Each structure stands twice: as C-alpha cells, then as structure tokens.
Amino acid sequence: MRRAITQNLIVSIALEMLKQSDLDSVSMRRIAQSLSTGPASLYAHVSSKEELHELMLDELLGMIEMPEPDPDRWQEQLKEVARKQLAVLTAHPGIARIAMETTVPTGPNSLRHGEGVLALLLAGGVPDRVAALAFDTVAQWVSAFAVEVSGHKTGEIDQDDMQRRMAQIEGYMTERAAEFPNLISLGPTLSSTSAEERFEFGLEVFLTGIAAVARNR
Amino acid sequence: MRRAITQNLIVSIALEMLKQSDLDSVSMRRIAQSLSTGPASLYAHVSSKEELHELMLDELLGMIEMPEPDPDRWQEQLKEVARKQLAVLTAHPGIARIAMETTVPTGPNSLRHGEGVLALLLAGGVPDRVAALAFDTVAQWVSAFAVEVSGHKTGEIDQDDMQRRMAQIEGYMTERAAEFPNLISLGPTLSSTSAEERFEFGLEVFLTGIAAVARNR
DNA sequence: TCTACTGACGAACGGTGTTCGTGTCAAGTA
DNA sequence: TACTTGACACGAACACCGTTCGTCAGTAGA
Numbered sequence: 385m386r387r388a389i390t391q392n393l394i395v396s397i398a399l400e401m402l403k404q405s406d407l408d409s410v411s412m413r414r415i416a417q418s419l420s421t422g423p424a425s426l427y428a429h430v431s432s433k434e435e436l437h438e439l440m441l442d443e444l445l446g447m448i449e450m451p452e453p454d455p456d457r458w459q460e461q462l463k464e465v466a467r468k469q470l471a472v473l474t475a476h477p478g479i480a481r482i483a484m485e486t487t488v489p490t491g492p493n494s495l496r497h498g499e500g501v502l503a504l505l506l507a508g509g510v511p512d513r514v515a516a517l518a519f520d521t522v523a524q525w526v527s528a529f530a531v532e533v534s535g536h537k538t539g540e541i542d543q544d545d546m547q548r549r550m551a552q553i554e555g556y557m558t559e560r561a562a563e564f565p566n567l568i569s570l571g572p573t574l575s576s577t578s579a580e581e582r583f584e585f586g587l588e589v590f591l592t593g594i595a596a597v598a599r600n601r
Numbered sequence: 602m603r604r605a606i607t608q609n610l611i612v613s614i615a616l617e618m619l620k621q622s623d624l625d626s627v628s629m630r631r632i633a634q635s636l637s638t639g640p641a642s643l644y645a646h647v648s649s650k651e652e653l654h655e656l657m658l659d660e661l662l663g664m665i666e667m668p669e670p671d672p673d674r675w676q677e678q679l680k681e682v683a684r685k686q687l688a689v690l691t692a693h694p695g696i697a698r699i700a701m702e703t704t705v706p707t708g709p710n711s712l713r714h715g716e717g718v719l720a721l722l723l724a725g726g727v728p729d730r731v732a733a734l735a736f737d738t739v740a741q742w743v744s745a746f747a748v749e750v751s752g753h754k755t756g757e758i759d760q761d762d763m764q765r766r767m768a769q770i771e772g773y774m775t776e777r778a779a780e781f782p783n784l785i786s787l788g789p790t791l792s793s794t795s796a797e798e799r800f801e802f803g804l805e806v807f808l809t810g811i812a813a814v815a816r817n818r
Numbered sequence: 819t820c821t822a823c824t825g826a827c828g829a830a831c832g833g834t835g836t837t838c839g840t841g842t843c844a845a846g847t848a
Numbered sequence: 849t850a851c852t853t854g855a856c857a858c859g860a861a862c863a864c865c866g867t868t869c870g871t872c873a874g875t876a877g878a
Contacts, residue, residue, distance in 0.1 A: 423865095424868080427867075432867080
C-alpha cells in the first residue's frame with residue numbers, strides 16, 4: 385500500500401486521522417509514520433502545518449453542495465447550508481478552530497462556498513451591504529458553534545467531567561443563592577437543551593434578525 | 602522581587618505575559634522562568650495548563666462590571682456588556698479561544714457574569730426559555746468574534762499576509778469571473794468594513810432577532 | 819553518457835506539558 | 849527542647865512537537 389507522496393494524499397490521510405480523533409493528535413510525525421517515512425518528507429508538498437490545516441478545511445468545505453437560490457425559500461435554504469456546514473465541521477473535531485482562525489480563506493472550495501451563501505442572501509432581497517456583513521457574521525457563528533460541539537464530543541468525557549462541573553457549580557451557587565437567582569432558576573433549562581435545539585434557535589434568531597435589519601435600511 | 606509562589610501570582614503573571622504576546626507563547630516554562638524556578642514548581646498550585654487557562658479567563662471576566670438591569674434600556678445595556686467583553690478578550694490575544702472551548706465555565710466571575718447577562722434579558726421581558734438560549738448564543742458569538750480579532754492583531758502580519766491573500770484571491774476569481782459574480786462585486790464592501798462595524802452589525806442583528814423571536818413565543 | 823534537478827529522508831535543534839523522586843524548611847507534637 | 853510530619857520547591861527526565869539542514873538517489877533532459 386505504498387503510494388507516491390502527494391499533497392492530496394497527505395490531506396486525505398490527515399482528514400482520515402482527524403475523523404477518528406482530534407486535531408491536536410494529527411501531527412506531522414503521525415502523518416509521516418502512516419506513510420512509512422519521516423516528517424521531513426512532508427515539507428516537499430506542504431509548506432507548514434498551518435497550510436495543511438487550511439487545505440484540510442478547504443477540502444471539507446468542498447463537500448457541502450450549494451443549492452440553486454430560490455427567492456421564495458432563501459431562509460430555509462440558508463438554514464440547510466448552515467446545518468450541512470455544522471455537520472461537516474463537527475464530524476472532524478477540531479477543524480472548526482481553523483475555520484475561525486483563518487482570517488481570509490483562500491482555497492477554491494471556500495470561495496465557492498462563500499459565493500453560494502452570498503447568492504442566497506442576495507436572492508432573498510437583502511441589500512448588498514447587509515448581505516456582506518451577514519455573510520461574515522453567520523459563518524463566524526456556525527464555526528463557533530462547531531468548536532463547542534466538537535469539544536463536547538472529543539476527549540472531554542461528556543457525561544463525567546461535565547456532570548462533575550455541574551455539581552460543583554450547583555454547590556457553589558446554592559451556598560449563595562441570593563447572588564444567583566436567575567442562573568439557579570434557569571439552570572435546568574440551560575442544561576437540558578440539546579445542541580440541536582440551540583443551533584436551530586440561533587439560526588432562527590439570525591435570520592429573523594437579518595431580515596429585520598434588511599428591512600430597516 | 603522574589604515572592605512566594607501562589608496560584609494568584611501565577612495567574613497574574615500569565616495574564617501579564619498574555620497581554621503583550623500571545624497565548625501560545627505563555628508556556629509553563631516561561632511562567633516558571635519569570636519566577637526564577639523550574640516548571641515543576643507550578644504544579645503544586647495549578648493542576649494543569651488547562652486549569653490555568655480557565656483561571657485566567659475567569660480573572661478577566663471579573664473585570665467586566667455588570668449594570669443594574671433597567672427594563673427600558675436592556676438592549677443597550679446588553680450591547681454595552683458585549684462591547685466590554687470583547688474589549689477584555691481582545692486585549693489578551695488568544696484567551697477567547699479558551700472561552701469557546703470551555704464547555705461549562707466554573708469560576709465565580711464567569712458565573713457572576715452569566716447571571717448578569719441573564720438578568721438583563723429577563724428584565725427585558727424575554728421569556729425564560731428564550732433567555733436561556735439567547736444567553737448561550739450571544740456569548741458564543743462574542744467569543745468567536747474575539748478570536749477573529751485576536752488573530753488579526755497578533756503575528757498574522759495584517760497588512761502583509763492579508764494583502765497577499767487578497768491579491769491571490771482576486772487573481773483566482775477574475776480568471777473565472779463567471780463563477781464568482783457576487784464575491785467579486787461585494788469584495789470591496791467585504792474587505793473595507795472595519796471590525797467595529799461588523800461587531801455592531803452583529804449586535805444589532807442579534808438583539809432584533811432575539812426580540813422578534815421572544816415576541817413570537 | 820553526463821548533468822541538473824527534484825523529491826525523499828535521517829538527524830538534529832529548540833521548544834512543549836507533565837511526572838517522579840529528592841530535598842528543604844517550618845509547624846505541630848511529645 | 850528534640851523529633852516528626854507534611855507541604856512546598858525543584859532538577860532531571862520522558863515523550864512528544866514543528867521545522868530545517870545536508871545528503872542521497874533516481875530521473876528527465878541535453
């Protein structure tokens with residue numbers, strides 16, 4: 385199973401590893417090892433780990449197909465794209481962090497994706513300037529959400545560590561209940577909502593917000 | 602200037618270093634060095650680097666004072682808190698990442714901050730369930746925004762690296778202009794808006810969205 | 819056939835977080 | 849006062865990390 389080393393091969397091996405572990409454990413050394421070579425061999429095809437990360441992200445964004453804009457359904461279409469984006473990002477724990485830290489995405493798939501989102505907003509009659517800002521804001525929020533969800537499903541030992549923290553907080557707060565009336569009364573609501581519910585809520589807030597702001601300009 | 606090692610001392614040294622560099626360069630070794638000792642000495646007061654990060658974040662959140670909720674001005678008050686939060690996070694590049702990755706904040710200041718935000722929403726007449734969800738969503742977005750801004754002002758060489766990327770993208774897109782009509786026409790708008798404008802836009806979208814969703818339930 | 823060049827890669831540099839075992843010193847006890 | 853106990857300090861080491869340098873092999877072109 386010895387193949388010639390290619391940039392594509394490196395990226396796909398890295399994504400394969402990422403899918404079943406975590407970004408931090410996808411190291412140049414482990415990728416090289418999986419190719420039966422040393423880490424130095426990778427640098428002929430990839431200039432740095434950072435570039436590799438961006439290539440990985442671009443590859444993933446390429447998996448999201450963009451719909452043909454339909455002016456009557458633009459909000460639902462935008463939600464659908466956001467859901468797919470979240471699914472892809474959370475399926476590869478840690479990559480969402482890259483999406484957030486990359487200032488200006490350069491890859492062809494990123495551009496194609498951005499173009500598609502923008503097209504949906506404009507098809508919905510959102511003014512140019514609002515569309516440009518909304519585009520940025522929504523992408524940011526989706527990535528942020530993915531970072532959080534990724535954290536949950538990685539080595540954080542959801543059920544164990546989180547329960548412990550919850551218990552600790554509850555102890556702290558009930559000791560000084562006067563200081564935290566709202567957190568105490570809403571605590572159960574906060575911790576019982578699923579990630580999916582929170583994501584759908586966020587999408588709704590965003591889109592109604594964008595529509596309202598668009599109307600006011 | 603030799604003082605006894607304390608958890609507080611470690612945290613404040615770490616924050617001091619963070620303020621003038623970057624989270625990645627605040628290492629246990631450098632903190633220890635600044636105390637004229639070895640890294641092992643820190644582990645008597647802090648169980649891991651992760652715990653230190655959370656302590657740092659909590660300390661920073663403690664710097665944000667929460668206003669007394671005024672039902673007539675709740676939206677403006679919420680915006681003001683978000684602005685302060687952004688300012689604190691971006692003044693310490695990299696800490697926003699921790700804010701995003703920490704699933705359930707445990708520190709007393711984090712709790713106090715959360716309680717305050719919740720109080721503002723409830724004072725505004727937002728229903729319990731919506732307040733709980735909105736609280737989470739807005740915190741996430743502010744952190745996400747801070748991550749991006751932090752990236753911009755750290756070693757990313759704003760004016761250099763970014764210009765290069767912009768030029769590269771423009772070249773790529775004008776070569777196949779038919780594929781990117783919207784990105785090309787909105788490109789100037791996208792790149793000419795300041796971070797502050799984008800933040801204010803996001804705040805407005807959020808708050809009008811929350812108010813609208815609250816009305817519909 | 820000889821030459822240039824590209825890709826592969828072993829070894830090493832300078833960093834990282836964390837652990838182990840030893841030392842030191844002060845407080846509590848007899 | 850003498851002794852014991854326990855908390856804190858910390859040197860050394862472990863197992864990693866990303867990246868660079870210099871060398872080597874093999875191939876395409878002259």
